[in-house]
Amino acid sequence: MMTTDSSGDVRLSGIGKTYGSFTAVHPLDLTVPQGSFFALLGASGCGKTTTLRMIAGLEEPSSGTVHLGDQDVTHLPPYKRPVNTVFQSYALFPHLDIFENVAFGLRRRGIKSVKKQVDEMLELVQLGEQARKKPHQLSGGQQQRVAVARALINHPKVLLLDEPLGALDLKLRRQMQLELKRIQTEVGITFIHVTHDQEEAMTMADTVAVMNAGRVEQLGSPTDLYENPQTTFVANFLGTSNLIEAEVDSKTGGEIVVRAGGGKLLLPEARCSASTTTGGKVLVGVRPEKISLAHADDAGEISEARNRITGKIVDSSFIGVSTQYVVDSPACPGFEVYAQNIDRDPRLVPGAEVVLHWSPAHTFGLDAAQDIDAGVETVEEEAA
Amino acid sequence: MPFVNWLKRHLVVIAGLVTLGYLLLPNVIVTVFSFNKPKGRFNYEWQQFSTDAWKDPCGVADMCGSLSLSLQIAVWATVGATVLGTMIAFALVRYRFRARGAVNSLIFLPMAMPEVVMAASLLTLFLNMGAQLGFWTILIAHIMFCLSFVVTAVKARVMSMDPRLEEAARDLYAGPVQTFVRVTLPIAAPGIAAGALLSFALSFDDFIITNFNAGSTVTFPMFVWGSAQRGTPVQINVIGTAMFLVAVLFVLFSMVVSNRRTRQKA
Secondary structure, X not given: OOOOOOOOOEEEEEEXXXXXXXXXXXXXXXXXXXXXXXXXXXXXXOOHHXXXXXXXXXXOOOEEEEEEOOEEOOOOOHHHOOEEEEOOOOOOOOOOOHHHHHHHHHHHXXXXXXXXXXXXXXXXXXXXXXXXXXXXXXXXXXXXXXXXXXXXXOOOOEXXXXXXXXXXXXXXXXXXXXXXXXHHHHHOOEEEEEEOOHHHHHHHOOEEEEEEOOEEEEEEOHHHHXXXXXXXXXXXXXXXXXXXXXXXXXXXXXXEEEEEOOEEEXXXXXXXXXXXXXXXXXXXXXXXXXXXXXEHHHHHHOOOOOEEEEEEEEEEEEOOOEEEEEEEOOOOOOEEEEEEOOOOOOOOOOOOEEEEEEOHHHOEEEOOOOOOOOOOOOHHHHHO | OXXXXXXXXXXXXXXXXXXXXXXXXXXXXXXXXXXXXXXXXXXXXXXXXXXXHHHOOOXXXXXXXXXXXXXXXXXXXXXXXXXXXXXXXXXXXXXOOOOHHHHHHHOOHHHHOOHXXXXXXXXXXXXXXXXXXXXXXXXXXXXXXXXXXXXXXXXXXXXXXXXXXXXXXHHOOOOHHHHHHHHHHHHHHHHHHHHHHHHHHHHHOOOHHHHHHOOOOOOHHHHHHHHHHHOOOHHHHHHHHHHHHHHHHHHHHHHHHHHHHHHHHX
């Protein structure tokens, strides 16, 4: 058996940060394995950047320890840690040209012949031609790549990325996501990526930690987080979820029967993160793309084994590949349904009576004692 | 009609040239009169062209001595005010300390206060302390009034500086000293240079404060003032023209350097 190199593991034990009476990060434990692409995902002010800065050494933790492999680096200043950061604003040195920006770390460590390494690194990020330009002469995407090159050239054990794509426009961001993923695979360094963009976290990272109000809400692979959210925050922040307040009716053979809006729904017990008692409350969730939409006239054709809810279309928007419907039902107002545009039913227009149905296996259950709207993106956050 | 259109199109250029002329006319007069050969002791009327004064710029007794003294004072005042002012500016921007607000506003007082008031109170202070008036009292006075200009110039620069740049330097293996020398100082440099240039110019041509606190020492502005009572030697114009030329050459040189740099980069 091969021994895995654990010298690039990042281990945070009970690490926390308080500013006066404000707790930015509640003591948390986190292990990022060597060579993985790890994302810290959360809305602004959730403590993800503070966590990152504590790993970099730019912020002194109020409690807990930071280990890199076997080394305790908790009290090492940033310039003594084998960790480099790509800053949100890139923080390129405006008085130095691109070559000198990239060579900065090597020179500070007393390495004399930097030319070959810098040239190679600039080739890796496809900026060989721009070596003698100043940062302000480059485009945003190019500056971003310089920032990555400047950090990577030092072969850090861990590369920290603080919202590295936040300042780029959508198309460029997509391109840079793939680019960063390619570089990470090529160099095999542990990447820890902080972002508020759930799509970015899911497309790039192997493991995502969703943070909210200074705590890690849930940690797992992107598919795991998306399919099996454990809290309303995760359910709403990663993609969209329809959450229905329901009452537990009975439990039989691994399935929970719940009542909502006069109908009954099935929920696999294994997919319910909350403890349930008969008569108790539970939140039942389903993703919009798992739901099929049928006109009320066709209700008889739906299999009895599927969960179903009746409602009325209040809004529909044609996106191209799909159509997004908003359906009001007694069980839940504003139910969202994404339907692939394979065969469009011309009767499905606002005002139509419909039946929503989905496989019980796609249903998940959450603790009802939570804010049902936690993590729902507001218009303001979208703009930011 | 075509003339009116032409005027409309070039109005900005014409206004610019007229303003430039207004600014430069005194310098032109100084230059022209440095080639004059006055009849009496006063160099106020054009007589005939001569290069006598240029051939013997130190021909007037004590003038070059006072010039050298002024240059020395200006250099030391610039060094003193720039070092102190830069440190004050960094402290005011970077740190939160108790008297910060008070210091922040008091530092501007020398800029706002009438010079003659400041000169008189400084003299009172020096006399009460029993200080010997001369080079040192002049230097102390000059550093004092130059300080506020340096602080203003450097503060603006430091405030607009992204604190992430220093964090990036520390992240890239630069210790505190290296961070300061390699990143902080070069980025603050234009502000520091502006403060230093202002200090030099202010110190070199200061008359009021110097006159109060100089004792028997005579600086160049004091010499010019003193000789203007009895007659103005052409050499004063020579020195003035020479200084103007030095300044112009300085500007041209920095323009050429920055031009060449941008052309190399492109």
